[in-house]
Amino acid sequence: MARGDVITGGCGCGAVRYTAIDAGLRPYACHCSGCQTRQGSAFALNQQVPVEGLVIEGETITGAVLSVSGARVTHHACPLCLTRLYTVNDRRPEWPTIRAGTRDDSTELVPAFHVWTKHKQPWIVLPSGVPAFETQPDEAQWMALARGEGSARLVR
Template sequence: MNYTLALDALPATYACHCLDCQTWSGSAFALHAMLPEAVIAVTGPVVLYAHEGPGGHTSCQRVCGVCHTRIYNTNMAVPGMVVVRAGTLADSHLLDPVAHIWVKRKQPWVTIPDGVPSWPESPSPEEFAAAVRKG
């Protein structure tokens, strides 16, 4: 499976430190980019995994049908948007997260740089959009 993003530059990314992201990534946090669904084009086999989140919204995870890496998801709470797993981007080494969410669950050894917005849980949509726009 391959995917492309119709973007001129790397997207703004954020780190999520929630327990689900830690478990699903097998790491301390997961890097994400929230983008309009129209910018992603996928070729090859994709496996869909749908589950209901704590707020009652269905999240549909897309994983590579070959290696089972999570690539992106959609959520009925934010129609028309996708959340891309930024670590799967070809230039992921160039990413610099513009925000951190669910930091009340972050690993104690993770240090968030001064000046980078962070929230104990999920920010309001307005706060989050402002942080991502600045990035």
């Protein structure tokens, strides 16, 4: 998907749909214990989009948690089927994070980097050559990786 394209997606029952402008930020996998619990899976596949380009059709419910990084994160979900669609991190409110599995084209997505690998399930083998972090990169590293400006495999 090229920068400036429109991303579309929605919940499992179809009651909530979204469109978002693709700002060119790449999807990533978060292996933190919070994502594992809230996803009910081994990791979350996420992608950030600009807040001014995110349009939600339908009502959502919200819930907030304190993430492992210390940020307050508000989750937005369908009130009917409870699919979590996106989150807003208080440290990056201008970049909501969509749950990439809710995208209409989610089968085409591959994580560009991995965060919070110190919490990853032991059976997951990270691909070689893909940047990975034991915790969370600082904001400058984060945005460079999301924009595709970081290619070294970093583990800290």
